[in-house]
Amino acid sequence: MSRRYDTKTTIFSPEGRLYQVEYAMEAIRHAGSAVGILATDGVILATEKRVVSPLLDQSIISKTEISNSEKLYKIDSHLVCAVAGITSDANTLINISRMTCQRHTYTYGQKMPIEQLVRRVCDIKQGYTQYGGLRPFGVSFLFAGYDEDFGFQLYLADPSGNYSGWKAVAIGTNHNSATSMLRSEFKINKEQTGDNIEGTKELNLKEATKLVVKVLAKTMDSTSLTSEKLEFSFVKKVDGKIVTEILSPKKVDELLKEHKDVIEED
Amino acid sequence: MSKKLNFLESSFCKVLRPPQLNLRIIKPSSMAVFAFVLFALFIVFAGVIYDLIVEPPSIGVEYVSIFQYNGSTIVAMAGKNCVAIAGDTRFGVRNQTVALDSNRIFKINNRTLFGMTGLNTDILTLRESFKFQMNLYNLEEEREISPKTFAHNVAQTLYSKRFGPYFITPIIAGLEGEDYTPFLCATDLIGAMEFPKSFVVAGTGEESLMGVCETFYKENMEPDELFEVISQCLLAAVDRDALSGWGSVVHVLTKDGITTKRLRTRKD
Numbered sequence: 001m002s003r004r005y006d007t008k009t010t011i012f013s014p015e016g017r018l019y020q021v022e023y024a025m026e027a028i029r030h031a032g033s034a035v036g037i038l039a040t041d042g043v044i045l046a047t048e049k050r051v052v053s054p055l056l057d058q059s060i061i062s063k064t065e066i067s068n069s070e071k072l073y074k075i076d077s078h079l080v081c082a083v084a085g086i087t088s089d090a091n092t093l094i095n096i097s098r099m100t101c102q103r104h105t106y107t108y109g110q111k112m113p114i115e116q117l118v119r120r121v122c123d124i125k126q127g128y129t130q131y132g133g134l135r136p137f138g139v140s141f142l143f144a145g146y147d148e149d150f151g152f153q154l155y156l157a158d159p160s161g162n163y164s165g166w167k168a169v170a171i172g173t174n175h176n177s178a179t180s181m182l183r184s185e186f187k188i189n190k191e192q193t194g195d196n197i198e199g200t201k202e203l204n205l206k207e208a209t210k211l212v213v214k215v216l217a218k219t220m221d222s223t224s225l226t227s228e229k230l231e232f233s234f235v236k237k238v239d240g241k242i243v244t245e246i247l248s249p250k251k252v253d254e255l256l257k258e259h260k261d262v263i264e265e266d
Numbered sequence: 267m268s269k270k271l272n273f274l275e276s277s278f279c280k281v282l283r284p285p286q287l288n289l290r291i292i293k294p295s296s297m298a299v300f301a302f303v304l305f306a307l308f309i310v311f312a313g314v315i316y317d318l319i320v321e322p323p324s325i326g327v328e329y330v331s332i333f334q335y336n337g338s339t340i341v342a343m344a345g346k347n348c349v350a351i352a353g354d355t356r357f358g359v360r361n362q363t364v365a366l367d368s369n370r371i372f373k374i375n376n377r378t379l380f381g382m383t384g385l386n387t388d389i390l391t392l393r394e395s396f397k398f399q400m401n402l403y404n405l406e407e408e409r410e411i412s413p414k415t416f417a418h419n420v421a422q423t424l425y426s427k428r429f430g431p432y433f434i435t436p437i438i439a440g441l442e443g444e445d446y447t448p449f450l451c452a453t454d455l456i457g458a459m460e461f462p463k464s465f466v467v468a469g470t471g472e473e474s475l476m477g478v479c480e481t482f483y484k485e486n487m488e489p490d491e492l493f494e495v496i497s498q499c500l501l502a503a504v505d506r507d508a509l510s511g512w513g514s515v516v517h518v519l520t521k522d523g524i525t526t527k528r529l530r531t532r533k534d
Contacts, residue, residue: 075405098406102402105397105401106394106395106397106398
């Protein structure tokens with residue numbers, strides 16, 4: 001039944017669904033996982049690499065500090081994004097995001113506010129679901145950044161063009177188990193808060209990092225966590241200045257060693 | 267009547283004798299006379315119109331070229347594995363000084379300094395434009411641009427406005443490569459590049475600067491001596507230029523970093 005309504009993006013099915021968009025979201029579910037957590041003093045993004053082969057030429061990474069990451073990209077000095085899905089689709093949108101940020105800075109003399117950028121990318125993605133006859137982008141983004149008006153922020157933008165801000169989010173393979181782990185960690189019991197509202201915990205960046213490592217350890221397919229399979233990125237304030245860092249493999253190994261007690265728990 | 271003439275004849279003509287001029291009496295045709303008068307009139311009027319257009323009557327001249335609207339001076343010199351770039355900090359509009367702290371020398375990265383003279387609005391716009399391009403370069407290449415590549419970028423940006431140019435004269439000073447070889451580049455307003463080895467000058471004070479630099483420059487100066495030489499050259503030149511001065515800034519770039527010093531100049 002659905003076969004008659006899924007070849008074009010621009011038509012609804014009788015149940016009111018856009019099948020192409022849903023198939024695009026399905027593509028994300030099979031991609032390498034990405035987790036993001038918003039802390040009080042920063043944002044952390046972690047991703048699982050898919051293309052891991054000893055035949056990859058990694059010589060340039062050892063020579064310089066170039067991160068050469070597969071799924072984490074810097075958009076501007078205050079904004080990083082993690083990609084889940086078709087990387088080539090992501091590259092187009094990342095180029096557009098970078099140009100958009102610079103154009104905003106050129107016109108207004110300030111860093112582009114995160115939500116404005118996310119909205120812009122999502123408007124482009126939505127365009128591909130409504131007109132043009134082209135397929136949607138098969139990529140979800142996790143945008144993490146800082147601006148002066150709203151502080152640290154974390155957004156998820158999916159192929160349909162929807163976006164929302166999250167305290168913690170997981171996309172890609174095993175995102176259901178990752179999300180449920182994150183939810184249980186973040187929930188505070190009513191007794192603990194003191195008042196009668198069920199809230200969410202406020203984590204600082206160190207605790208958030210620990211949580212991310214724990215979640216990845218539980219949900220990743222492979223048994224060992226090394227810099228070969230994982231990438232990390234931070235947005236934080238250092239000496240009053242905003243710093244976005246995509247960790248080099250050496251630093252990832254150090255970080256994993258620091259939190260290895262969490263990994264070895266299970 | 268005849269009596270009067272007789273009197274004249276008798277008094278003057280007796281004493282004075284008219285000279286013997288053997289003049290040929292020219293009797294031109296009336297058309298010829300008309301043509302001559304018309305031609306003379308044409309010459310006179312054309313001359314008047316030419317004077318009014320080429321040199322219109324005025325009391326003095328405000329500025330000869332658009333480069334003198336704001337006025338500024340920059341000099342860059344190369345030493346031994348170091349470069350220095352210095353400029354004045356006056357921001358003026360014609361003959362009025364508006365601000366004393368306008369910065370025209372910008373850091374592109376740890377290896378490259380970029381200064382511009384000329385129309386201030388173009389300086390500010392191009393500063394933003396190059397920041398735009400450099401941010402994208404850093405994000406895409408994941409490394410810093412080398413001075414030579416940046417100089418070519420500047421030249422291309424300026425040439426892209428070949429028929430409606432930016433009124434600036436840029437100077438790029440940096441340290442190139444692993445050996446930190448000094449690199450100097452100056453271009454004109456449409457991007458014709460020059461790569462001198464010694465020093466480069468630009469701005470309203472460039473003529474006096476050229477002379478002073480030529481005298482005091484020597485090769486392979488260490489950073490301290492380079493700082494002294496470039497400071498003295500700049501100070502001497504801006505003192506003589508009405509449109510530059512009111513404070514100056516000197517940057518010395520070595521492999522250890524950039525040192526910046528501000529110098530006092532004459533406040534006039």
